[in-house]
Amino acid sequence: MRKDFKLSAPLDKDTVSILDAGDSVLISGTVYTARDAAHKKMIEGLNEGNNLPFDIKNSVIYFAGPAPAKKGEPIGSVGPTTSYRMDAYSPITLKLGVSAFIGKGKISKDVIDAMIKYKAVYIGAIGGAGALLSSHVIENEVIAYPELGAEAVHKLTVKDFPGIVVIDSRGNNLYETEYLKYKK
Amino acid sequence: MKNIHCKDITECVKNLCIKANCILNDDVYAAISKASEYEESEIGKDILKKIMENARIAHSEMKPICQDTGMAVIFIELGQDVHIQGGFIKDAVNEGVRLGYKEGYLRKSIVFDPLIRKNTNDNTPALIHYDIVEGENIKITVAPKGFGSENMSRIFMLKPSDGRDGVINAVMESVINAGSNPCPPMVIGVGIGSDFEGCALLSKKALLRPIGTFSDKEHLKSIEKELFNKINSLGIGPQGLGGRFTVLGVNVVCAPTHIAGMPVAVNISCHVTRHAEEIL
Numbered sequence: 001m002r003k004d005f006k007l008s009a010p011l012d013k014d015t016v017s018i019l020d021a022g023d024s025v026l027i028s029g030t031v032y033t034a035r036d037a038a039h040k041k042m043i044e045g046l047n048e049g050n051n052l053p054f055d056i057k058n059s060v061i062y063f064a065g066p067a068p069a070k071k072g073e074p075i076g077s078v079g080p081t082t083s084y085r086m087d088a089y090s091p092i093t094l095k096l097g098v099s100a101f102i103g104k105g106k107i108s109k110d111v112i113d114a115m116i117k118y119k120a121v122y123i124g125a126i127g128g129a130g131a132l133l134s135s136h137v138i139e140n141e142v143i144a145y146p147e148l149g150a151e152a153v154h155k156l157t158v159k160d161f162p163g164i165v166v167i168d169s170r171g172n173n174l175y176e177t178e179y180l181k182y183k184k
Numbered sequence: 185m186k187n188i189h190c191k192d193i194t195e196c197v198k199n200l201c202i203k204a205n206c207i208l209n210d211d212v213y214a215a216i217s218k219a220s221e222y223e224e225s226e227i228g229k230d231i232l233k234k235i236m237e238n239a240r241i242a243h244s245e246m247k248p249i250c251q252d253t254g255m256a257v258i259f260i261e262l263g264q265d266v267h268i269q270g271g272f273i274k275d276a277v278n279e280g281v282r283l284g285y286k287e288g289y290l291r292k293s294i295v296f297d298p299l300i301r302k303n304t305n306d307n308t309p310a311l312i313h314y315d316i317v318e319g320e321n322i323k324i325t326v327a328p329k330g331f332g333s334e335n336m337s338r339i340f341m342l343k344p345s346d347g348r349d350g351v352i353n354a355v356m357e358s359v360i361n362a363g364s365n366p367c368p369p370m371v372i373g374v375g376i377g378s379d380f381e382g383c384a385l386l387s388k389k390a391l392l393r394p395i396g397t398f399s400d401k402e403h404l405k406s407i408e409k410e411l412f413n414k415i416n417s418l419g420i421g422p423q424g425l426g427g428r429f430t431v432l433g434v435n436v437v438c439a440p441t442h443i444a445g446m447p448v449a450v451n452i453s454c455h456v457t458r459h460a461e462e463i464l
């Protein structure tokens with residue numbers, strides 16, 4: 001198990017394949033936020049022949065919708081939202097080249113199968129630690145769907161953003177294994 | 185008879201929205217702190233410490249503890265001898281929410297229609313529950329509720345013969361189903377009795393009781409203790425990554441019900457269980 005393993009985003013697939021469930025990681029680079037409404041718009045756009053609002057190859061998608069920024073700060077609190085609500089869309093974004101999702105909570109078998117097939121990892125960030133996580137965001141720009149407010153796609157520049165590899169690209173899954181160690 | 189002006193209600197609601205979202209109550213913080221001492225899982229311990237650090241940052245920077253600053257659930261206990269001046273109480277409350285969410289840089293998470301889903305952009309309307317009580321005060325409680333945990337809540341229309349075991353099983357089923365989704369460690373509010381909508385409201389009100397306290401009814405206290413131990417034996421742990429602490433507290437309340445039924449509502453909340461109150 002690696003501790004505080006540094007990752008740069010976008011995340012190349014060679015790095016993806018060496019990550020193991022249980023590794024704690026610090027992500028620096030560019031990640032994109034998208035939650036329910038943005039995913040719906042992105043996929044509808046694709047079906048209508050439009051491009052995605054960002055280069056999805058090797059990208060890191062953060063399931064999140066930030067609180068507004070105070071003056072002089074890049075962003076407000078920004079923790080993960082519950083990932084399963086994006087399950088319907090995730091196999092599609094994985095096929096298009098996503099390398100990692102950052103979120104919280106279980107995801108479906110279909111998504112995990114697609115993660116194995118296209119090589120991707122699922123990184124858990126601490127749900128409810130939005131104030132702490134916001135201190136790892138240095139830049140924030142809305143790049144698509146501003147009309148969605150908090151649900152718009154934000155391009156974030158992050159530094160040492162902390163997470164834990166919960167599901168790796170071979171399908172090892174902490175949500176399935178860890179509770180058994182503490183179950184009485 | 186006491187006169188209370190709508191302006192004061194608005195001001196009060198505004199301040200409570202900001203306070204509830206940025207300052208974690210001492211009882212919840214203390215429960216997390218205690219859990220961090222006893223947590224056996226290394227990852228779990230680290231998560232709990234980061235959650236405490238998060239609460240400290242939120243307080244000192246007056247930033248929301250969690251970006252999901254919730255639906256503004258507001259309980260109003262309105263003394264029957266109060267006269268409200270200068271407008272309509274509902275408008276005054278919503279204006280307070282509008283200002284609080286704007287000035288506190290809180291996230292606006294309300295859509296005006298569940299199917300059309302267009303954001304109202306000011307987090308209104310609030311969900312307001314009124315109680316008429318004796319006296320000449322207004323007690324206002326703002327309890328913002330995030331939906332990561334709200335989505336995991338359940339209602340069970342049990343039979344009288346299901347009894348105490350039925351209640352325990354309903355809660356366990358809900359918590360197991362929720363798993364890692366509601367940002368464990370969770371706080372659980374359980375409402376038993378009343379009717380379909382009544383038990384749901386009871387379960388939400390149960391979340392207002394300080395964590396670490398027990399019901400003053402012996403039969404409910406024993407259910408709370410049993411559930412606390414049973415849930416913390418599931419191993420789900422902080423953030424669902426394994427550990428001893430899956431819940432910080434279980435609060436159970438009950439109310440009279442019909443001879444034919446035993447409704448049970450399980451309102452799941454998270455380690456960011458928030459509320460702030462003030463009396464006018």
Ligand code: SF4
Nearest residue numbers: 128250330332367454
């Ligand atoms: S469940 Fe609670 S801690 Fe988690 S995202 Fe929602 S409000 Fe925040």
